[in-house]
Every structure is written in structure tokens, then in C-alpha cells.
Amino acid sequence: MASNAPGTATARCHCGGVEVEANFPSRFCAHCYCWSCRTSHAAGVVTWIGFKRAQVRFVKGEDLLRPYESSRGTVRRFCGVCGTRFTFESSHGQWADEVHLPLALFVTPVDREPGVNSFPAERPAWAPFHAFADD
Template sequence: MEKYTGSCLCGAVHYELNGAIGEIVQCHCSKCRKANGTAYATNAPIAKADFKLTAGEDVLKRYASSAGTQRCFCGNCGSPIISIKADTPDFYRLRIGTLDTKIAQSPVCHIFTASKAEWEQIADDLPQYAERP
């Protein structure tokens, strides 16, 4: 069985993932850009049942960036960890950059390219979707 671990920048939040990482996407939506301070966020779905916080429950903060979406991040250092969508309660979207374990997968596509930053050039051949596939 697949097993991964990850943590935030300051090390207060640690998690384990005991299961598969779904398809990794590069999300260029304006909310991910703001949340990360970057051109895009690298996210993948994981089963809620596979995810376990092993440290930092007390510092993890939640922000509702829209009615149905909560973004969970470290309240000490600001690292985004997961997002939770009300319409897919059995899944979280993991911020892949927080993994400490190496993975064999790589991103499969770009989403929300209609709202990508005007200064960003997408420099790979992965499929691009204006919003979702």
C-alpha cells in the first residue's frame, strides 16, 4: 500500500497519507495563485479516509475561499496543506508541494488556464483546460 508523509514549512503540521494520490493538476485559478503566491498550485485528490494529521491539529487553520471550499493551512507559517470541497466530502485536495516522500507521479494537466497570470508562460505539452476538463 502506498504511504506518504508531508509537512508544512515550519514543521508544526505533519500528516500521513495511507493510500493513493490521484491525478495531479496544475491549477492556475486566481484563488490558488493568491493562496500560494505563485503562478499555480499543484494539487491532487486523496481519500479523506487515507489522510491523517500526525501533528499540528491545533495550528491548522481553515479559510472558506468560497461557499463550498475550505482551504486548510498552517497558522504558524501559512503553508497550504489541503482543501475541502462540500460537494466531494470523501476527498481532500492535497497540496503536493508539502510532501516529504518522493513520488513517481507527475502532473497530468493544467486547469483554469483562462485565469492564469498574464506573465506566466506554460512551457510543457500537458493538456490545458480553460476551467475543468
């Protein structure tokens, strides 16, 4: 793994054109089974790690990102070169000041493990599942 400044982690898209550095502490890390995440990422589950907007800095390639408004007030951005889904940002309530990044894009360690399942009722039966104490 690459090395980072203490208290930070790096995420990159598949082509490496987009890179962010996120400052700890993260806000949460969750497996999301909602229909919108699953179809947007073409995956059975998407694992997100959330940060306050001010904690996420684009090292390069923010201009490569293309926005897609997946629902009113919610924008998912993806790399225009390689197609990697990179950010989830929403103007709704608790998420208004946050940027959520797929945990899979991190190339250096983050400060927490997944700890919660979001929208488990929308999980396809074939998708992997891990129950947490709070479920």
C-alpha cells in the same frame, strides 16, 4: 529524503508543525491556475495532489491549522504558525469526499506526476506552463 511505509507519502508545512501521511493511490495530480488558488497561495500556479479523505492521516499538528472559507462550501486550511497553505476541501460534487494537498509540501515521493492543467484560461502569461496530451 525521509523514508516512509510502502504506499504512503509524507507532507509537511514550512515549520514542520503540521504533518500528514497520505496513502496511495492518489486520485489526480493537477496544476491549478484558478484565481482562487493563485491568490490564496500567492503563486502563479498551485500543483495539487488529491486523495480520498480516508487516505489522509494527520501525524501531528492538525490543531495548528486555521480554516479559511475561500468560497461557499470550500475551506482552505493553513498552518497558524508558519502560514503554509495545507489543505483544500470542498463540499461540492466530485470533491466532496476528498482532501487536496499541495504537491510542494511532500518530502517523500508520491505515486504520480502532474498530468492535467486546471483552469488554464486563468493563467497569467508569466506563469510557467506545461501542456499535456489531453489539454
